[in-house]
Amino acid sequence: MPAVFLCRPTVEGAPAPAAAEPVALLQLDAGQPADAASAVYREFRRGRRVVAVASGGATALGSLVTALAAIGVVATRPGHGETLLSDDVALLAGPDVATDGPAAGPFRPLRIALAGCGVVGGGVLQRLLADPRFEVVGVLVRDPGKRRDVVVPKGLVRLDPAALLAREPAVLVEAISDPSTGRALICAALTRGVAVVSASKQALAGDLTTLTALARTSGSPLLYSASVGGGSPLIETVRRARDHGAVVRIEAVLNGTCNFILNRLADGVTFDAALDAARVAGFAEEDPSADLTGLDAAAKLSILAHEALGQGPTVDSIPRDTLAADAVLPAGRVRQIASLDLRAGTADIAFRAVEGDGLFADLPDEWNALRVETADGRVFTTRGRGAGRLPTTEAVWADLNDLLAVWPYQGGCNGHTDTDPLILRL
Template sequence: MSASLALVENPDAPKPKPAVQAAPEVVVLKFGSSILRSPDDAPLVASACYGHVRAGRKVVAVVSAFAGATDRLLAEARALGLPHSNALLPGYVALGEEKSAALTAVACDRVGLDACALSVRELGIVAEGEPEHARPCGLRADHLKQALDRHEVVVVPGFGAVRPDGRVALLGRGGSDLTAVFLAAELGLNRVRLVKDVDGLYDHDPNDNTAPALRYRRASWDVARKLGGALVQHDAIDLGEQRGVEIEVAALDRADGTVIGQKSAPPGPAPALPPLKVAVAGCGVVGGGVLGRLLNDPRYDVVGVLVRNPDKPRDVPCPPDLFTADADVLLSRKPDIVLEALSEGEAGHALIRKALEAGCDVASANKQAVSRDPAGLQALAYQKGRRVFWSASVGGGSPMIETVRAARAAGEVAGFEAVLNGTVNFMLERLVDGAAFAEALADARAAGFAEEDPSADLEGLDAAAKVRLLAYEAFGVSPDADAVPRDHLSDQTEAAPGVRQIGACRRDGAALEPSVRLTADHGDPLFSSLSGEGNALKVWNADGRVWRCRGRGAGRWATTESIMADLAEIVRARRADAGLN
């Protein structure tokens, strides 16, 4: 399921000037075994990729094997009598990176990214030299190019290549660094980002407490070779210098790091980054997913969870003393950031305002809450010097807010149409397959798409709230709730192939025409091709240009990823404000 943002042409709209589609920016990221310690860490890589995709980029993610996997594979091969110089050994050892790539692609797919994984042979790096320490000399670029054309994230194994005789070779220990630099060079990029468990290159080991370690913001190739040690493979540094590709060494979700290139700058003290205090409001489908992520992330300190019933059993293991039913108690714990995922609009809106008043930044997945008064919430955030984000409130894992903002930044928006409710889309598909209404609803609940009370979905209230919020992003004003006509999905609905719940809003002079309709008369394969919980959006400008995006619009993981991406943006902005990036 794609979460892409693309600019295309609308053949039916007037075109005063032909619009030119820019090729999406491509970034190469490398994740080593210090990040991918086990399959449990694959969602961290998916999160990093998601942040780039929702900004309109495509990602090549180069991954190492999970921690310890290479040594285990070597031991297994040698236990069968395979010597160090055997030509079969590299092919077996490279399976560690291929497994890591496949599971990382699965983690990306779970959050709604359109991802694929390539094997060593499919990637097609050609290398010469010793079987266990070869050097890349060419790239059979057809597979990588085709994969980037078709997908948003292409996950590839590091460490492995193919020799001219067709056998697999290894690129030496730390070879994933070399793979990342080589691919960046072959793609014509001038920088590659190596994501490590440290935030850059230091003048000495930061764990050595004999003297404070100083971090380089810029380090020359020679300085990096001298100090890099095991942090960056020397072959990768050499290739970066030869091909003119700067190497950025950084930690997860850090805007800054060390850039290795032609010049050095004197090192300085690295800022201490204590965990940020986060409160979560709601522990249902989305809130529970967010809470589970935060409790396992040392970058965050969860100080409270707001729920109706603190004694109710939860599907997320959480210390019971974190739960409270009182919003004032939650805010008295002085969170830096509040992540709001309540199921009720009025209570969510009140909490967002209270949190902003209390000096908290806020990210919300509650479309009923933020659509009540988005302009007022933004004005209050500005007044208090805080931020309010709501990308997760529309489209789940599909970057609809970002797509509308990109269209508006490019010119006057004339209108939009969208499939906005994953639950309704899923149920319509089940009804067409012959399921009874009650059965389709039960299936939607079992899949984690429908809430315990599904009335907001079925009556079109959920989609109408999203239409109002997208209208605010597109036109700067939001229609009143009672101004959005809505079709209801019920046991009386006659489902037919191609029927979708379409939320739309068009500008007619100074007036807006919003609606939520069940119809097959949408005339767009973007919508008819959706399946399951898929959502999609089409925005068109007055000059005929059209922006599209699609992705998973319901479910724990896709929406959780969106709110975590908002959290990451808030964290980067807070650190920039404090001069810590």
């Protein structure tokens, strides 16, 4: 299968030409590929075309391209006379040695409490511990003896949510698997004036109206880009469509496990073998029932509906098809489609044939995709890596950096030295 990468959110049917879309011009140090890739991703998920001048030499540029690919963003190096404005990131070679950025002033690290240290939480912890702008004050885990691929520093482990919040963090990063505990922790944090960045769709779905109202009342930000779509900017794309006009329809592939299995079934693999392969690849849990019954996709659709309308259907009210060995599927290429149709007043999770659909038909294994239609006929689309540690961690990291840029805390400067990108409309 050919390599494919996160698609910059696009819009069809717009009266303005594509060249009128905003362009972010970035100056990057490719010698710090993770930081440089994060700067690109933050602009990319806003739907901007990105032109980046990266210093550090050819080897560093190669490392930056690799770091971008790992989170689902493709960068190209345009040749002489080739256009800089495409759906890919245009990467231009700068000086071999990076120039010094502005000096950081005095600052207090942002105090972070991390709830969960699994696939996503572990990835976030690694980034936090390596960045002096952040101070991890506690890590909530259920089983301190569990073997992990990330080392939690001695003294940070907490077993009780109350003990975690007693550490007086400025921000709670919530990435735990139990939805009731996650929701209670989010509520407690917001009530105490603690900002929240959440990656847990089950903790948010069905109660997002209440949680966002609590965030407004307390004045504490609630960010949750990673809860839907992993590293693919599905929530941001719905927001762009909503800001343009009334959303009338959403169609999306929201579950990587089902997508992986359906791809294998199309290749003639048995259901049991496809499920086993999904477990080996790390896309299916030991108990995959939330994925196979459509519960996971329904939670994500509820969140997207909230973004479009300010409220969404409850998860239990959304009809769902189940993927099983005896399921009768349509002929041809099939996807698990999450659909919300405001004109018909319907929402469901169903298996549908997608042959000839350029957005859904060739969707790779863990990928998600989204199509949003507004009342005047505009269609907003995006797709990208919907699961995995690196893409989902990057979405959490983007929320944290967005928080740093706009939210005062602890009375001090955050010490963030990145220059804001130059945004042009060409």
